[in-house]
Amino acid sequence: MAVFLGFLFIILGLIAAIRPYSVWYLQLGWKFKDAEPSDLALRRERFAGFILVMVGVILLVSSCSGSGGSADGWPARFKDKLSADRVLEINIGMTRPVTLTQEETNAVIEMIQAAELSPFEPGNAYGASNTGEILFKDHTRVKLLFFGTSGGIELHPEQSEKKYVIMSENLIKWYRAHHFDDL
Structure with missing residues (x-):
């Protein structure tokens, strides 16, 4: 939506900056017979056009840099981080966390990399x-929730407003086979 608004503001701003008389006429001139805009009115339209262009550019730039969600590529960056051997450890457990062995960590990483990460809106309730x-290894962390709001295994990254469901039956079966529900 921000991209569309950015382009719209740029187009409208350019029209106002280049053709201030046309914009004035569409706003007021058509109401009066033989009316002409003052120099101040034309300068105001041109200035408003420049402001619209700047706002449009800001919207476009901010939508490209993004800070969350799949549009910003968080799932791809997360999977790249997994494959670059940058995982320090994976812990599972609410009251007595268990650190996975290197073999278990590698298995979980492979299953997450093979899975689709589907964004979802958790709402206000967490459980x-x-x-x-x-x-x-860079001390960033991603929280895992097992069978939370989505009913599946979820990723809750600190760097993204969106939450993701790991679409992997293999990971769910692995989790249940290792009796992590008892922790």
Whole structure:
């Protein structure tokens, strides 16, 4: 939506900056017979056009830089981070967290990389049967929720407003086979 508004503001702003008389006429001139705009009115239209162009450019730039969601590429960056051997450890457990072995960590990483990460809106309510966390070597972390609002295994990144469901039956089966529900 921000991209569309950015382009719209730029187009309208350019029209106002280049053709201030036309904009004035569409706003007021058509109401009066033989009316002519003052120099001040034309300068005001031109100035408003420049402001619209600047706002449009800001909207376009901010929508391209983005800070969250799949449009900004968080899932791809997350999977790249997983594949670059930057995971320090994975912990699972709400009250007595268990740190996965290197073999278990590698298995979980492979299953997450093979899965689709589907964004969802959790709403205001949070709940889960268990939690965990993926801790990276750069000390960033991604929270894991098991069977939370989505009913599946969720990723709750600190760097993104969106939350993601890991679409992997293999990961769910692996989780249940290792009895992590008991933690």
